[in-house]
Each structure stands twice: as structure tokens, then as C-alpha cells.
Amino acid sequence: MPTRTPTRPASRRRRPSSKRRRPTTKRRRSSTITRRRETRFALVIAGVVAAIALLIGVASMNSAGNAALACLDETGRPLEEGTTIAGYGAEQLANATAIVDAGVAVGAPIEAQRIAVMTAMGESGLRVLDHGDAVGPDSRGLFQQRDNGGWGSYEDRMNPTVSAANFYRALLALPDWQSLEPTVAAHRVQINADERHYERFYPAAHEVVAAITERSLTCSVG
Template sequence: MKAVGVVAGCVVLVFLALVGFAACAPQQSPTGASGACSAVVVPAGELPTGTVAGYSGDQLANAAQILAAGAALGLSSRDQTIGVMTAMGESSLHVIDYGDAAGPDSRGLFQQRANGAWGSYEDRMDPFTSATNFFRAMVGNVPDRDELPPTEVAHRTQRNADPNHYTRFWEPAVAVVAALGGGGTCVTGAGAPGGDGRQLAAALVAKIDAGKITGLSGPVLDQIRWAATGENAAECSIDVRVLQIITIAADTFDSVGISSINRYCTRTLAGAGTQSRHYMAGGGHAVDFYGFNGKATTGADTNAITLIRALDALLPPGSMIGQVQCRAAAGTSITTRTATQFNDTCHHLHIDVDPKTTTLLGTGEPA
């Protein structure tokens, strides 16, 4: 599957010790970049040590450089995942220094050919530069890519013989991107989950029963169960947008731990007391996560950053995210679009919505 046409660009990769793989801005920003999900950035020193979907070691490091190239161009996590998928289909994420019968001059992660369009031999053999050139071609050739299957996007970019060649690599690419810091819900473009409060809560109850969602105390999980049936709703209600947030977290990780939702329900005066969105206006307008994938969170770790990035384009105005000083201390500070970040203790991740509004996640529409 040979790539045949793009204007080469020069982008210099800079490894920033505090924020992981990042890159200088390209000389000319691509147009047509689409997708609501923020770009995935891999924190420094946090590449998985094992195998992910059959890929490991240098393969994962090469995937991380593909993500860095996409982030430098301001592309979405879906676009980045298409880049990883394509390189899987072309080279199994290896920098290959040989071609084949169809393209004896093809080289690198994307098997780009020596026709001048893909840059020099050195460009094609450099993971970051070759990925940058792939993404530039994708932006230029496939402006409607968000409406197309991923394999079709790769096919139109690479101009290979079989438009379905990359289909089998999509799920492994999603898994690798998730392991490198991307959220599953965001990567697949699912956006904010729909449904009313009871429907969302009922789906979460199924995840509780399957062991995907755990709580530090019984009342936390009981609040979700009550929301699914309407029982005890007057004292222990949960904002439908908090149920959306929990759903996104549960879809992003294999397991999620919740320590607090509605403190008015439990009459718990912790943190900001009655001024906490856990408590005020009947409570249930905030959620505290204590862990993801079986690991405790500080609000600054890779899993916390993954969830914040997945939520960033979806949270309505007036939302707040805690642990900003924890991220500053850990060197993982990020900018959020609509949510205000504030100081909070570094043993959980706090996310809330404004109890004075009813705007749903990802829609701009009231509940």
C-alpha cells in the first residue's frame, strides 16, 4: 500500500520534559482540521512497558511520535488514530528501510515513495516528519474525513489499491492511542452520551453490576441505583450531566472508582462544605473519581489527563475541574476551553457542572 502525493513540510519535534511529546507549530497551519476531540499528547516517560494490541517497545514509541505530529498540526484524536491505523497497515509501526514489488522505493512508517512529494529519504525515515507529511496530505485530500470510515480516509490519503485494507487495524489503533493517553469515547467520536437521567443511570447500574464502576462507600453507588428508578430522588438526585460525565469515564477506562457524588444526600460537609456543588442546590452536581483502571488518581496522572481531554470539548460553560495545582506540580498542566480549574486535594479528580444551568454536555441544549 504505497503513498504517492503530498507537499513536504518541515516541523521540528521538541521533547519537553514537563509535558511529554510536543512540537513546534508548523510553518503553515492545515485547513479543514475537524473533530471535536482534543489532540492526544503523550506525557514524557509514560510509554506503556508491556504489549498493547500486539504492539510494544519501538512500535509504541513510533505511535507516540505519530500522535505528536498530529497534535502539532492541531488535529483531533480521531485524525491521530487514523494516522496510527495507517502506519499499522503499512509497516506494523516499524520504520522500514525497504520497499516491495509494488513500491521498491517505499520507506518508513507510512511506506512513502521517493517521488519528491513525500520529502527526502531522511524525511521518510523519520517517524515525526513522515507522520507530519501524512497528516498534511490527509487534511488536503480528505476535507470531509469526519463523515467517512477511517479506512476510507487512509485510502484517499495513501491512494492505495484496496480501500478496505486498513479496516482491521482500526480497533488496535484505538487501543494503542488509549494506552498512550487518549480516551476511548473521544477517539471513536462518540461524543456526549444521550438519554435522560434514568436511562443513563440504568446503563451505569449495569456497569456497577459488572464491576466496572466501584465506590468508596455504599451510598455513592446507591445514588446511581436510585437515579435509575427515581427512588429517593428528592434527597439524593444526580444532575443528568454528572451521569453523562460518569458514563464517559466508564466508557474511557476499563474500571472507574467514585468517591463522592451527592453530599446533600449523605449530609457530608467536606471540602467546600455547603458551597460545594456536591452539596448546594440539592447536591449531585459534582463527581469525585478516586481511581481509573485500578490505579489511584491524583488529578494529575495520565488517566486524569485522559479524562479531562475527553471531556474538554463537551463540558458546558460554568463547569469546574479540580486539582489544578496538582497538575502544575506534576508538570501536566493543560488548558481547558470552558471549564474553570481550581485547587483541590491531590487524591482524586473533581469535575462539576453549574447547578444554575441545565446545558447538556456537547450540545449547548438544556436538559
């Protein structure tokens, strides 16, 4: 009998097991989770940075708001503590100075400056008030200007210079303001209930404006 060469059994091809694909899926999931964690971490860091920047800004605003107010007499010497002009102290006189300076900047004559200071005396006592009253709860600032779009933003109304400039523009736009009594002219701008309301503040306004314009008094924020 012929000798038969033993044949090798045909090799079987192993089908790739589905188990071998799972590590790839796990790696993808792990990569996705890592990216999500990195994104969340970056957002947290950005939030912390923004919060710190906000706190720094608020601190800067507070430090600026607490700056010292200084008033000097005609010789350049600081006024003694408690010294007033027409009953108004350093903070109020500094605000009056801002009103007068704003009038000079827009070309308002001296009488308009007196009316502006008189109006601020009657509305806020020459203080930058961050509140209104029962009639105008949205009123703010030296002139108690309303939040009706005609007096600018909240920041504008709380800024002595800007609020004064807006008052002057409204006053000077009245065609007959110079022929009106000061209290009536102020009333036409402010549209308040009593056109005689400001009358009693005019003598004090006259005295304060004279002290500022004649340079016998200089007030500023130091």
C-alpha cells in the same frame, strides 16, 4: 732604435657559458616539484581528515539509532519486558507516540491521530522500514511513503515525526475526510490498491492512541 714598451694583449671577454644558466633552471624545477609534492601531501591530509569526520558522523548516527526505547505505565514505572498493547511492543509504541505527538503539533483531532496510527500499522507494523515491496520498491518509513517528491526526502520519510506530519497534512487537506470511514480516508491519502486494507487495524489503533493520549502509557527514546 727606440725602445718599445711591450703592449699587453687585449683581454678577451668571456661569453657567459650556457652551462652557468642550467643551475637556475634546475633550481626552478626543484622548487616546482617541491610545491607539487606539498600540494599532494595537503590533499592527502585533507582526505584523511574528511574520512575521519565521516566515520565519526556514522558512529554517532549508529549510537543514536541504537538508543534504548522506554515505555512507562501511568505510575511512571517501566513496562515489563515483553509487555504489549494491542500486540505492539516498545519500539512500535514509541513510534505510535511520535505519530500522536506530531498530530498534536499540527492541530490534528483525535480521530485523525487514530487514522494515522492505523495507517502506519497497516503499512509497516509501526516500524520504520528501510525498504519497500514489489509494488512500491521505493517506499520507506512508517507510512511506506513513495519517492515521488510528494513526501519529502529519504530522511523525511524515515523520520517518524516528519513522515507523520506529512501524512496529517495530506489527510486534513481532504475536504470530507471526517465523513469517510477511517480505512477509506487512509486509502485516499495512501492511494493503495485496497481501500479496505486498513480496516482491521482500526480497533488496535484506537486502543494504542487511547493509552498514549490518556497518559496511561508514555514511550520515548532514551
